[in-house]
Amino acid sequence: MRLGLNLGYWANADQAKRNLALVQEAERLGFSVAWAAEAYGSDNPTTLAWLAAQTSTIELGSAIMQIPARQPAMTAMTAATLDTLSEGRFRLGLGVSGPQVSEGWYGVAFDKPLARTREYIDVVRKVLSRKTVEHSGPTYQLPLPGGPGKALKLSLHPYRTDIPIYLASIGPKNLELTGELADGWLAIFLEPESAHEHLDLIAKGRAKVGKTMEGFDVAPSVPLVIGPDPEVCAELVRGYASLYIGGMGSKEQNFYNRLATRMGYGEAADEIQDHFLNKRYREAMAAVPYEFVDRTSLLGPVERVAERLTAYAAAGVTTLSVSVFDSDIEDGVATLRGLADAMERSGVGE
Structure with a gap:
């Protein structure tokens, strides 16, 4: 199991500086990836480009780029650009968001999310492959019929044509779709003891396309608070x-x-x-x-956190990305160091 860092949302310059400090510390500690989020504030491609310019080894992922926010060709262009500028360190996490953001912020009807996601990923993969893009579906038609548009292909020669795609999914049908279409799963509120219920659905989706769970990245975001009393730690979450x-x-x-x-x-x-x-x-x-x-969550002393890391690894988690609930940068850095200590004690790291 590898470690990751989920930065969540940020709302001001001080929080952006905090995020950079935590990502640089996570890189120093050997974390595999840092994820940035977006809702209706900061966008994550800009954040990720800024982080990429100030790091060298840690991978950087979108958790998530919102599907209603961008046409799929633009998402593919953004992914190819970020991956090229970071020399192959980008992971593309996608999600449909929710009805309030989709319809209230982007003016996109929140209907048929499964079909929309399937089409979206199909177009993204076509663009990244540098094939001439033609697509005819109920949501996207490229090029538009009867007009002056023509089928195009990506003019950028990307660092990789197989950028890993992750889906944030919760419901049973979405989990099955994730297994079928994606390279990884961005999970939330995942407890080790019931993880198999979700992973069985993902495995069912992968079986549809002749794949196993081998190489599939199970990447939950897990709150982390280190301290002597787990119940006191829980208050921050x-x-x-x-x-x-x-x-x-x-x-x-x-x-x-x-x-x-x-x-x-x-x-x-x-x-x-x-x-x-x-x-x-x-x-x-x-x-x-x-x-x-x-x-x-991961709560309490380092020894207790180590025990829970063991449980997550046994449940099939391959990248455990923590959300840090810190009071300041120094506290956040100390928390990441405590997690690295717990990881070493658990013996489940790669």
Whole structure:
């Protein structure tokens, strides 16, 4: 199992500086990848290009580039550019986002996400292969029929034509699609004890196209807080958990809320969402069960974190990417060093 770093969202220059410091420390410690996110604030291609210019060995991934934000040909151009400038260090993570962002921010109807994702990846791969791109589907038609457009191919000679593609997916059908189409899975709220339920669906998708799980990257994002008391550590993660379970989507359409429900926390998930959507944020945080946070995070002393790393590796995780809940840069750097120590103690590193 390898280690990664998930930077999440950032909202100001100080946070950007913090991200750079953490990525450079992660590189020094031998982490394999750092991921940048986007929602409706900072975009991640710009962030990743900035990080690539100030690092040399750590790989850099989008977690995620939002499918409704860009035409697939532009995503492929961006991926080829980032991979070339970083000399083969880019990983393309994609996701459909959610209905509120897709329709409210980008003006793109949130319909048929599975079919849209399938078409999107097909066009991206065609562009990266430097084939002349022709595609006729319900969502994308290249070139548009009856007009002056003609089929084109990528004019850039990319560093790689097989840039690895990851999908962020949660529901059963999306997990199966991930196995069928992608090279890796970006997971959230993954607990080792039930990981097989998700991975079985991914394996089913891979079997459809004659593939096994060999070489497939299972890459969850896992909150990390190191300290003497796991319950105190969990307090720092409650806001993150309540945001996703309660606020990432509408009452009718929240994938993370559904995931928590499938994990056995339906009553708590409903309470969190009710508080969050009514702007009772403290109450929403308080409603997040400690057990849920503990099952899906790395909390407590280094020795306890090492035990959980062993469990994640045994469950089939191949790249464990941590989200650090730090008070300042020095605290964040110390946390990454503590994780490296835990990794060494666990003996599950490559």
